[in-house]
Amino acid sequence: TPDAANASPSATRPLLTTALELHQLTREEAAKNHPAKLRGVVTSTIPTYSGFTLQDATGGIYAQGDAPVQVGDFVEIEGVTDPGLFAPILTSGRITNLGKGRMPDPIRPPWDQLMNGSLDGEYVELEGITTSVTTEVVRLLTSGGTIAIHLQNGVPPGDLKLYEDKRVKI
Numbered sequence: 001t002p003d004a005a006n007a008s009p010s011a012t013r014p015l016l017t018t019a020l021e022l023h024q025l026t027r028e029e030a031a032k033n034h035p036a037k038l039r040g041v042v043t044s045t046i047p048t049y050s051g052f053t054l055q056d057a058t059g060g061i062y063a064q065g066d067a068p069v070q071v072g073d074f075v076e077i078e079g080v081t082d083p084g085l086f087a088p089i090l091t092s093g094r095i096t097n098l099g100k101g102r103m104p105d106p107i108r109p110p111w112d113q114l115m116n117g118s119l120d121g122e123y124v125e126l127e128g129i130t131t132s133v134t135t136e137v138v139r140l141l142t143s144g145g146t147i148a149i150h151l152q153n154g155v156p157p158g159d160l161k162l163y164e165d166k167r168v169k170i
Contacts, residue, residue, distance in 0.1 A: 080093070
C-alpha cells in the first residue's frame with residue numbers, strides 16, 4: 001500500500017514495553033533503534049552519564065536521559081533501543097515523572113550469578129563485612145568472596161568511614 005511504502009522504519013517495528021523485551025534483543029537488533037515505552041521505578045542513578053536503572057515487573061534496564069530523576073521515582077520513559085557497551089539499553093526521547101514508586105524487592109544472588117553478568121540492570125542486595133571504604137570503592141567480604149563496589153553517589157568520605165569493618169547490606 002502507498003501508506004506502508006512511506007512509513008518510517010520505526011513505525012513498522014513493534015513498540016517494546018518491558019525491560020525483558022529490551023534485554024532479549026541481540027546487539028544487532030538493539031542497534032536498529034526500536035521504539036520503546038516503559039514504566040518503572042528508578043533503582044539507581046548515574047549522573048556522570050545522565051543514566052539510571054529502571055525496574056519494571058519483568059526486570060531492570062539501563063536508560064539514558066536528561067530528566068532529573070531520583071531513586072524511588074516512578075517514571076515513564078519513551079525512547080529507542082541501543083546496543084550499549086555491555087547489554088541493550090534504552091536512550092530516551094522523553095521522561096515523565098509519575099510520582100513516587102515502590103522499590104522492588106531486591107534479588108539476593110549467589111556468588112556465581114553475581115559474577116556472570118546476568119543481573120545487569122537488576123536491583124540486588126549484597127551482605128558482608130566492609131574491609132575498606134573510600135569515596136569511590138567499598139570492598140565487601142561476602143560468603144562467596146570479596147567484591148569491589150564502585151560508588152557513584154557523592155557521599156562525603158567521612159560518612160562512609162563509619163561503615164568500615166562493619167556488617168552491612170548494600
